[in-house]
Every structure is written in structure tokens, then in C-alpha cells.
Amino acid sequence: MEEINMLDSIERYIRGEMLPEERVFFEHLRKSSPSVDQMVVEHTIFLNRMNKYGERKQFQRVLEDVHGKLEQTGELSEFQPGRLVRIWKKYQRVVAVAASIAGITALAISGLVSYVSPKSTDTKYQQLSRxxxxxxxxxxxxxxxxxxxxxxxxxxxxxxxxxxxxxxxxxxxxxxxxxxxxxxxxxxxxxxxxxxxxxxxxxxxxxxxxxxxxxxxxxxxxxxxxxxxxxxxxxxxxxxxxxxxxxxxxxxxxxxxxxxxxxxxxxxxxxxxxxxxxxxxxxxxxxxxxxxxxxxxxxxxxxxxxxxxxxxxxxxxxxxxxxxxxxxxxxxxxxxxxxxxxxxxxxxxxxxxxxxxxxxxxx
Amino acid sequence: MKTGSNERLLLKGVAENNRKAIETIYLDNFRMVQTMIVANNGSSDDAKDIFQEAMIVLLEKARSGTFELNCQISTYLYSVGRRLWLKKLNQLQRGPVEIEQAIEVIPVEDDLDIFEKQDSDFQNMEKAMYGLGEPCRSLLEAYYLRKKTMLEIADSFGYTNADNAKNQKYKCLMRLKKLFFDHYKNED
Structure with a gap:
């Protein structure tokens, strides 16, 4: 029981939870007893490592979670897209210009076609839905x-x-x-x-x-x-x-x-x-x-x-x-x-x- | 200039375990590291391991408060990931021992030396924790990591009162400390 209380005191001392009087008393004890001092030093190291351990565990959990989520939404998908994306970024403007020209042309043609035969598009839509x-x-x-x-x-x-x-x-x-x-x-x-x-x-x-x-x-x-x-x-x-x-x-x-x-x-x-x-x-x-x-x-x-x-x-x-x-x-x-x-x-x-x-x- | 302050915010977010920040960095950089690893004899699982390790290096760096923004986060992650992967390749003797640099890299050897020390502390604690077995591991996790009170622990682990839980915690802690310090002292 004594040891348990001792450890309890050490933990409260390290965390700075002691009242001023208690703290003075404990520091005195620490000075007069090398074994207590040794315990404090050791436990400080231990608690520090424990905190670090906890922080990293927590971080790893978040990483794992983020990875899982991004993978599911497909945002991390495979290596191929990586290269594609780079190519895409590089040629984005060229593609955009080309696409808009194509789009305008397509619009013009479809406008022309629909003007000539407006009913045909309708049946196409129906077919598609069927x-x-x-x-x-x-x-x-x-x-x-x-x-x-x-x-x-x-x-x-x-x-x-x-x-x-x-x-x-x-x-x-x-x-x-x-x-x-x-x-x-x-x-x-x-x-x-x-x-x-x-x-x-x-x-x-x-x-x-x-x-x-x-x-x-x-x-x-x-x-x-x-x-x-x-x-x-x-x-x-x-x-x-x-x-x-x-x-x-x-x-x-x-x-x-x-x-x-x-x-x-x-x-x-x-x-x-x-x-x-x-x-x-x-x-x-x-x-x-x-x-x-x-x-x-x-x-x-x-x-x-x-x-x-x-x-x-x-x-x-x-x-x-x-x-x-x-x-x-x-x-x-x-x-x-x-x-x-x-x-x-x-x-x-x-x-x-x-x-x-x-x-x-x-x- | 604007990217600079953005990056600083992101780093701060990482240090504070902010999920949004972590997600942003993950999304911006994972594929780049993955491409590098896959192009050099790795799988996408390797990429995940290496990238997450690099993220931990970044975290430690961000937390230590000494992170000088002399390069972009992406450059840093790429450089660390590249070093880590080279080391892994050396260990596995899977070659090549040189990785073609797709983007510029910065020297990160010092950071990785620090990280190695921290990592061995972490592995030590992990080993000790798992060596403990149940219910000790969960009990200590509840107290030291999730900061539960003895009363809450007594309740969720089925001890009749807080004193009993405290007793049990003491026994578990003594065992854990022994396991931990045995490794710790062996290393120095």
C-alpha cells in the first residue's frame, strides 16, 4: 500500500498537481532520499515516453483512417492516375482550347442537325432510357x-x-x-x-x-x-x-x-x-x-x-x-x-x- | 508568399493532430511518394507504410517547434520518403541503391537520425505494452493515454471500487516499467 501511495505522489508531483505545501515537503524528501529521487527521475522518463507513445498511436490511427477514407473515395487510386494527372496538368490549357473548339463545332453541328430534323433526338432519348x-x-x-x-x-x-x-x-x-x-x-x-x-x-x-x-x-x-x-x-x-x-x-x-x-x-x-x-x-x-x-x-x-x-x-x-x-x-x-x-x-x-x-x- | 503561410498553417494543424490538415497533406502528397516507390521496386502497400512513416517524421518535426520552412512540405515528405525507401531497399537487398530524383530533394539525414531514436523508444513501449497482455494493457491505456479517472476505469473494467482498480493499475504499471526499462537499458 505504501508503494502505491508513493507512486501516486510521484505522479502527482511530476504532473504538477501537488499543493504548494505538499510540494515543498516532497521536494525535501526527494533531496534527503536518493532512492526517491531515483524513482522520480525514472518515472519522469517513463511518463514522457508514454505520452509520446500515446501521441504517435493517436496520429497513426488518424493516418490509417484518412488513408482508408481517401482510398474509398478513390482519391488515392493507383499510380497510373498520378502520371495522368501530371500530363493533364501540363497540357491542361492545350486540351481546354481544343475541347472548346470541339465543343463549339459540336454545338454548331448538332444545332444544324436539330434544325433539319428536330424530332430524331427525341426518339434517341427514349431509346436510351428503355x-x-x-x-x-x-x-x-x-x-x-x-x-x-x-x-x-x-x-x-x-x-x-x-x-x-x-x-x-x-x-x-x-x-x-x-x-x-x-x-x-x-x-x-x-x-x-x-x-x-x-x-x-x-x-x-x-x-x-x-x-x-x-x-x-x-x-x-x-x-x-x-x-x-x-x-x-x-x-x-x-x-x-x-x-x-x-x-x-x-x-x-x-x-x-x-x-x-x-x-x-x-x-x-x-x-x-x-x-x-x-x-x-x-x-x-x-x-x-x-x-x-x-x-x-x-x-x-x-x-x-x-x-x-x-x-x-x-x-x-x-x-x-x-x-x-x-x-x-x-x-x-x-x-x-x-x-x-x-x-x-x-x-x-x-x-x-x-x-x-x-x-x-x-x- | 501566400503558399508559405498556408504551409505554416498546415504544419501547425499536423502538430495539433488536426484531421483536416492531415487529410490535405495526405491528399496532396501521397501519390507523388507512391509513384516514386512503385517505380523503384515497391508495391502500393510499401508506399503506404513509407508515406505514413514520413508523415510521422513530419509530425515529430512539427511538434519539436524547430521546423524551419526552408522548403515546401511536399519537398520534405518526398525527401524523407526517398531516404526511408532507400534504406528499406538496402535492407531487403532489392536494389536499386539509387533512386532517380523526380523532384529536388533536400538533405534529411539529421532528422532521420533523431527519428530513429524516437522510433526505437516507440517500438520499445509498443513491445512492452503488448508483452503485458490483457487486461493490463487496456487498463494502462485507459489511464495514461485516454486519461480516464480511476473511478471510470473501475466502472468499465468491472472492479468493485476505485481502490481496487488503483491496486491493479499499480501491479500492471510495475510490470510495464520493468519490461520497458529492461529494453531501454539494454540499448544504452
């Missing part, structure tokens, strides 16, 4: 094909399409959820437990594992400092107690259960079976063990039997992230490997988890 329509139809057909395929594999409750749950796997705003939630989705909005909403984009939806990755793409979103949970590579044992959190309704809901089988529906080795009360909307939510390690992702593929729920094993999270990382623009994604929730009361664990679990709404 082609767009066609394209749209084709795309829709393509989409529904994919959806049908997915539907066959996962007989999901119709209600689930409305929304599900997702959780953060990287502090920069990468979320993991179930792929089946996103079928049909034209726009995705995620909402935290406080009701704050952010726009998100789908980066990857893997129908095989039924896992999908979203990225929050919203100016209002601030990257988190740290994620409280770790993602387990090893899985869980039979009978191990587990808990889940998710959004079967607009409010975050907590559920408890246990691991009931190491394989999923019809012996599916991708998944495991858990006994927990889950509803549609719980899909995509994390399944955690008592240490706060994520051991699976709730997929709720089969809902006929009460309390029989399947979860995709957490090690497949690493697999989908790895496949996303083959695209170098996402190579900076870091999954949290260590839990900070070990040994905590459940209430405390849940409090820290709430922040990282989102309601996923598709439109």
Missing part, C-alpha cells in the same frame, strides 16, 4: 436468381428479411452479420442500442457460410478505441454456457443458453447447435461464452423446433475476413483476438457489449 430499363430488368432477374439459390439453402422465416443483428469486428466500423439478412437489400442502415443510425455498405456476402461483412459509411460514425470481446478460433465445448445479444425487436435483448451440439442442421460442420431463446432478428448476433469470447454467429436457419438454434462457428469469421482481405484496400482489418471481459460480472460484460452490437435494417 435500354436502361432493360438493364435494370436484367439485373433484377440476376438478383432474384441469387436470392432463390439462397432461399433453397436457408429456409428462413419471411419476417427475418426486415432486419437482423450485426456486431463490430474492427474498430473502424466493420460489422459482421448474416448474409441472408441482406438478400434483396438495396440499402442498409445500422442502428445502435441508443437508436443512433448509420448508413452502411455491403462489402461481402458469402452465401456458403451465410456470413456477410458491412462497413459503416457515415460521417457521423467515430471509430471505436477498442472492442471488448475477442473472436475465438477454437470453438466451445458441449454443455458450455453461452449467451447472446441481438435485436429481435427495436430494443437490444439478452438471452442465455448452452452449447448443445458441435454440428449444425443435418450434421453441418460449419455450424453448431445451441439451446437459447432466439427469434428472427437475432440472426447475425454474436454467441459468446462466459469469458466474453465470440464462439459463433447466430444464424437461426431452422426455426421449427423450440429452443433449437444454429450458430455459425466463429472460426469462419476469420475465413470471410481473410477472403475480403485479398482485396488490398481492406488489408488493414484487424479482428480482436483477446477478450477484455474475462472474469467480469455478466451485467458489466453486457454493458460493454451493447456498444458494439447493432440492429441491421435493410431496405
Amino acid at each position: 435500354r436502361l430499363d432493360n438493364l435494370d430488368k436484367k439485373q433484377n432477374a440476376l438478383y432474384s436468381n441469387i436470392i432463390n439459390e439462397m432461399k433453397q439453402k436457408e429456409p428462413v422465416d419471411a419476417k427475418m428479411k426486415l432486419g437482423g443483428t450485426g456486431f463490430m469486428v474492427d474498430v473502424k466500423g466493420y460489422l459482421l452479420t448474416d448474409a441472408h439478412i441482406l438478400s434483396n437489400a438495396r440499402a442498409v442502415v445500422v442502428q445502435n442500442y441508443k437508436g443512433e443510425q448509420y448508413k452502411a455498405t455491403i462489402l461481402l456476402a458469402d452465401a456458403n457460410s451465410d456470413l456477410a461483412i458491412l462497413k459503416i459509411d457515415d460521417e457521423d460514425f467515430k471509430p471505436y478505441a477498442i472492442l471488448p470481446y475477442g473472436i475465438s478460433r477454437s470453438g466451445a465445448d458441449l454443455g458450455e454456457p453461452i449467451f447472446t445479444m441481438g435485436y429481435p425487436r427495436d430494443e437490444i435483448v439478452y438471452g442465455e443458453g448452452y452449447m448443445s451440439a458441435k454440428t449444425g442442421f443435418e450434421g453441418d460442420t460449419l455450424a453448431c447447435q445451441i439451446a437459447v431463446a432466439a427469434n428472427p432478428g437475432n440472426s447475425g448476433g454474436p454467441v459468446l461464452n462466459k469469458n466474453g469470447e465470440i464462439i459463433g454467429v447466430l444464424s437461426a436457419r431452422q426455426m421449427q423446433a423450440q429452443g433449437v438454434v444454429f450458430a455459425i462457428k466463429a472460426k469462419y469469421i476469420y475465413k470471410v475476413i481473410d477472403s475480403l482481405k485479398t482485396d488490398t484496400s481492406y488489408s488493414s482489418i484487424r479482428l480482436p483476438a483477446n477478450t477484455q471481459l474475462k472474469g467480469m460480472e455478466r451485467i458489466q460484460q453486457v454493458k460493454r457489449l451493447e456498444d458494439c452490437i447493432f440492429l441491421v435494417k435493410t431496405y
Whole structure:
């Protein structure tokens, strides 16, 4: 206890937080005791390095963030544009003059043409828009094909399409959820437990594992400092107690259960079976063990039997992230490997988890 | 004249960790450094690493308050990036050992010597922090970097009161200091 207080005094002394009298007393002590003096010197060096360390960490985070943002908007795109831009700058004026001459000529010609045959432009416009329509139809057909395929594999409750749950796997705003939630989705909005909403984009939806990755793409979103949970590579044992959190309704809901089988529906080795009360909307939510390690992702593929729920094993999270990382623009994604929730009361664990679990709404 | 004061503002912004300033500099200079590195046996990932390291050198320089504006930020970043990349190429023995100068470069060796020392301090601390493991690392980060109070820490880490958290912090700190100073003394 004495040492703790001593260190406390030293820290307050270095930070200049001592009252004048206390300071005089401490300085006296420092003069009379070489060991105290040594501690002060050492700790000053240490705190200085610590501050520098913190500043640089912070700066690196900003750099990483700026890089990510600029890369996404395409403003850093590859080396080729660099050269192009230089050439462009060099010849900008020549090009501008040439372009304006071309523009004037084109205007004159089109004016002449429209004067001669004013109706023809009209039909051209229509044709163009019809082609767009066609394209749209084709795309829709393509989409529904994919959806049908997915539907066959996962007989999901119709209600689930409305929304599900997702959780953060990287502090920069990468979320993991179930792929089946996103079928049909034209726009995705995620909402935290406080009701704050952010726009998100789908980066990857893997129908095989039924896992999908979203990225929050919203100016209002601030990257988190740290994620409280770790993602387990090893899985869980039979009978191990587990808990889940998710959004079967607009409010975050907590559920408890246990691991009931190491394989999923019809012996599916991708998944495991858990006994927990889950509803549609719980899909995509994390399944955690008592240490706060994520051991699976709730997929709720089969809902006929009460309390029989399947979860995709957490090690497949690493697999989908790895496949996303083959695209170098996402190579900076870091999954949290260590839990900070070990040994905590459940209430405390849940409090820290709430922040990282989102309601996923598709439109 | 106008660019001069703009550059000074940007540097001040960097020193204050102003995001807008950092973004502006990033946007203005990244591609130039990238072009240089890619043209000399590097990838765009290398470019990102080198450029960000050069930005850190710039930051240290801006913070030290001794930054004389005797050249433009872009010249400085290019020169530092070029030196860093040459060093990396030497280490990897990937050659070439000379990089054709696309723009003028200024001597930055002194700055890089200072940076190397700072960098080894940083790496030391990073190593020590990661050697600590959890929850010590997060706890010390919360206290020393994010300047949380003991009460807040007790609450978020699930300690029953501030004294318990303080106890734990002390134990963690002693371990961290030992790890840090072991490296530190070995180096001198």
C-alpha cells in the first residue's frame, strides 16, 4: 500500500498537481532520499515516453483512417492516375482550347442537325432510357436468381428479411452479420442500442457460410478505441454456457443458453447447435461464452423446433475476413483476438457489449 | 508568399493532430511518394507504410517547434520518403541503391537520425505494452493515454471500487516499467 501511495505522489508531483505545501515537503524528501529521487527521475522518463507513445498511436490511427477514407473515395487510386494527372496538368490549357473548339463545332453541328430534323433526338432519348430499363430488368432477374439459390439453402422465416443483428469486428466500423439478412437489400442502415443510425455498405456476402461483412459509411460514425470481446478460433465445448445479444425487436435483448451440439442442421460442420431463446432478428448476433469470447454467429436457419438454434462457428469469421482481405484496400482489418471481459460480472460484460452490437435494417 | 503561410498553417494543424490538415497533406502528397516507390521496386502497400512513416517524421518535426520552412512540405515528405525507401531497399537487398530524383530533394539525414531514436523508444513501449497482455494493457491505456479517472476505469473494467482498480493499475504499471526499462537499458 505504501508503494502505491508513493507512486501516486510521484505522479502527482511530476504532473504538477501537488499543493504548494505538499510540494515543498516532497521536494525535501526527494533531496534527503536518493532512492526517491531515483524513482522520480525514472518515472519522469517513463511518463514522457508514454505520452509520446500515446501521441504517435493517436496520429497513426488518424493516418490509417484518412488513408482508408481517401482510398474509398478513390482519391488515392493507383499510380497510373498520378502520371495522368501530371500530363493533364501540363497540357491542361492545350486540351481546354481544343475541347472548346470541339465543343463549339459540336454545338454548331448538332444545332444544324436539330434544325433539319428536330424530332430524331427525341426518339434517341427514349431509346436510351428503355435500354436502361432493360438493364435494370436484367439485373433484377440476376438478383432474384441469387436470392432463390439462397432461399433453397436457408429456409428462413419471411419476417427475418426486415432486419437482423450485426456486431463490430474492427474498430473502424466493420460489422459482421448474416448474409441472408441482406438478400434483396438495396440499402442498409445500422442502428445502435441508443437508436443512433448509420448508413452502411455491403462489402461481402458469402452465401456458403451465410456470413456477410458491412462497413459503416457515415460521417457521423467515430471509430471505436477498442472492442471488448475477442473472436475465438477454437470453438466451445458441449454443455458450455453461452449467451447472446441481438435485436429481435427495436430494443437490444439478452438471452442465455448452452452449447448443445458441435454440428449444425443435418450434421453441418460449419455450424453448431445451441439451446437459447432466439427469434428472427437475432440472426447475425454474436454467441459468446462466459469469458466474453465470440464462439459463433447466430444464424437461426431452422426455426421449427423450440429452443433449437444454429450458430455459425466463429472460426469462419476469420475465413470471410481473410477472403475480403485479398482485396488490398481492406488489408488493414484487424479482428480482436483477446477478450477484455474475462472474469467480469455478466451485467458489466453486457454493458460493454451493447456498444458494439447493432440492429441491421435493410431496405 | 501566400503558399508559405498556408504551409505554416498546415504544419501547425499536423502538430495539433488536426484531421483536416492531415487529410490535405495526405491528399496532396501521397501519390507523388507512391509513384516514386512503385517505380523503384515497391508495391502500393510499401508506399503506404513509407508515406505514413514520413508523415510521422513530419509530425515529430512539427511538434519539436524547430521546423524551419526552408522548403515546401511536399519537398520534405518526398525527401524523407526517398531516404526511408532507400534504406528499406538496402535492407531487403532489392536494389536499386539509387533512386532517380523526380523532384529536388533536400538533405534529411539529421532528422532521420533523431527519428530513429524516437522510433526505437516507440517500438520499445509498443513491445512492452503488448508483452503485458490483457487486461493490463487496456487498463494502462485507459489511464495514461485516454486519461480516464480511476473511478471510470473501475466502472468499465468491472472492479468493485476505485481502490481496487488503483491496486491493479499499480501491479500492471510495475510490470510495464520493468519490461520497458529492461529494453531501454539494454540499448544504452
